[in-house]
Amino acid sequence: MKVVAINGSPRQAGNTALALNTALSALEENGIGTELIHIGKEAIRGCVGCYACMRKPGGQCRFADDCVNDCIARMAEADGILLGAPVYYAGMAGTMKAFLDRTFFVAAGSGLFRLKVGAGVAAVRRAGSVTTVDQLQKYLTISEMVIPGGTYWPMVHGLLPGEAEQDAEGLQCMRVLGANMAWLLKLMAYGREAVPPPAPAAKVMTNFIR
Numbered sequence: 001m002k003v004v005a006i007n008g009s010p011r012q013a014g015n016t017a018l019a020l021n022t023a024l025s026a027l028e029e030n031g032i033g034t035e036l037i038h039i040g041k042e043a044i045r046g047c048v049g050c051y052a053c054m055r056k057p058g059g060q061c062r063f064a065d066d067c068v069n070d071c072i073a074r075m076a077e078a079d080g081i082l083l084g085a086p087v088y089y090a091g092m093a094g095t096m097k098a099f100l101d102r103t104f105f106v107a108a109g110s111g112l113f114r115l116k117v118g119a120g121v122a123a124v125r126r127a128g129s130v131t132t133v134d135q136l137q138k139y140l141t142i143s144e145m146v147i148p149g150g151t152y153w154p155m156v157h158g159l160l161p162g163e164a165e166q167d168a169e170g171l172q173c174m175r176v177l178g179a180n181m182a183w184l185l186k187l188m189a190y191g192r193e194a195v196p197p198p199a200p201a202a203k204v205m206t207n208f209i210r
C-alpha cells in the first residue's frame with residue numbers, strides 16, 4: 001500500500017514539508033510506502049473551466065505542459081493521498097489551489113480517487129490554518145474519500161523554514177494522523193472482501209436553472 005503526499009509550498013524544506021514528512025514517517029513505520037511530490041515551485045495554471053475532462057473522462061487535463069497529469073496518475077495509483085499547503089492570506093497558497101482545482105476536477109470526471117483515504121494539513125505562522133485545512137478537505141470529501149482524524153486539526157505553526165520543529169503539539173498531531181491513516185488503509189483493504197464498497201452512484205446534477 002502507498003500514500004502519495006503533495007507539498008504545495010515552494011519551500012522543499014519548509015514547514016509544510018516538515019508536517020508532511022512527519023506524517024509520512026509514521027505511515028512508513030506502520031508498513032505503508034510513501035512518495036512526496038513538491039509542486040509549490042511549478043508553473044501551474046488554474047482550471048479554465050473548459051470541461052474537456054468531464055466530456056471525455058480519461059484521467060487527464062487537456063493542459064499537458066505541466067506536472068498536473070503526471071501527478072494525477074501517481075495519485076490515482078496510490079491508496080492514500082496527503083495534501084499539504086502553506087497558509088497565504090488566510091487560505092491555501094495559490095499554486096496549490098490551481099493544482100487542486102485541475103487535479104480534482106479530472107478525478108471527479110473519472111471517479112479516480114473514490115474511496116481512497118486522504119487528509120489535508122496546513123503550515124501557518126499565526127492565522128488561517130483552520131480555513132486552509134477546511135479548503136483541503138473539501139477536495140477530499142467531494143471525491144468520496146475517507147478522512148482519518150488526529151489529536152487536533154492537522155496544522156503546524158512556524159514562520160521560517162523548520163521553525164515548526166518547535167511545535168511539539170502540531171508534530172504529534174502529524175504522527176498520530178499518519179498512524180491513523182495507516183490503520184484505516186489496512187482496515188479498508190482487509191474489509192473490502194467482507195464488506196464490499198457501495199457501487200458508484202449515477203451523477204444527478206441540480207443546477208437550479210428555471
Ligand SMILES: Cc1cc2nc3c(=O)[nH]c(=O)nc-3n(C[C@H](O)[C@H](O)[C@H](O)COP(=O)(O)O)c2cc1C
Binds near residue numbers: 016090162
Ligand atoms: C505570501 C504569504 C502570505 C502569508 N500569509 C499568511 C497568513 O495569512 N497567515 C499566517 O499565519 N501566515 C502567513 N504566511 C506565513 C506562512 O504561512 C508560514 O511561513 C508557513 O510556515 C509557510 O510554510 P512553508 O515553510 O511550508 O512554506 C504567509 C507567507 C507568505 C509568503
